[in-house]
Amino acid sequence: MILKELEDKTKQDLREYFQDRDYMVVTVPKDEPARVYVVKATRTVETARRIHDLSPGATVALGRAMVGALILTSLIKHATDQKVLIKIDGGGPIGTVVAEADGKGRVRGFVDNPKVPLHTKEVEGVRKVDLSKIVGSEGTLTVVKEIGMGTPYTSVVPLVSGEIAKDIAFYFAQSEQIPSAVGIGVLVDKDGSVRHAGGFLIQTFGGISPKVLDLLERRASQLPPVTAIMEEGKRPEDIAAMILEDLKPQLIGLKEVEYYCPCSEDVAKASLLLLSEEEIEEITNEGPAEVVCRFCGRVYRFDKKDL
């Protein structure tokens, strides 16, 4: 559901509707050129964990990448089928991490090594996931924007941390020339399930008053980790309000977020038909050809006469 469909609902209905659902809000200060996106993706990342049977380390890596992809949908048209894909190749034990989100809040992803072990480090007395040891910190972040016309736009930037949030902020500054602050958090519970997953993006544009810019920068750096705020029961609109306090925040966008894979028999078949006739012949002689979707694990089978 997107804002248009939701406009008829009262505020209270909305709070109830989204009680246990994932969603993203877009808010702006009334009189300043800035934008704040906040996403909650707890269930969505938990779905990814179940589909791919992810270890806690892989859950955090893929979860952060999925929230990152959702945040990057700020670059495409709201409520459309336009897509943003991110691919992180950091040289770490997880291999490649891929996540893709569309303008309707649908997101999917996968990692090369779903069983990668967890690495932690102590930061100011608190044990935290050391994602750079899992993802690696020397490599690239690739962003592919598909806006529905011709060839997709691809940009590649070097990884600056391997923690994903900082890497995405760097991408925004480097490739899009938009000063941005990004925070992303995924907290895994003792049983391995996802307790909280979410993130925020603060962007400022030309013409912003220095006072407000300074205020937003300070808020971005002083905000507690997203998962800590979520642990207090705060929701995306509450987090947006914390960031835009005193700046008359206005909600301009709202969409539900969910794990969704649009793969189909046709797409799977098309991928097989890229092979040569001899190769297809060879595969199908040994039984039906199988295509496994890397994003959702669905298996498509085709025998010789299908192809």
Ligand SMILES: [Zn+2]
């Ligand atoms: Zn699929």
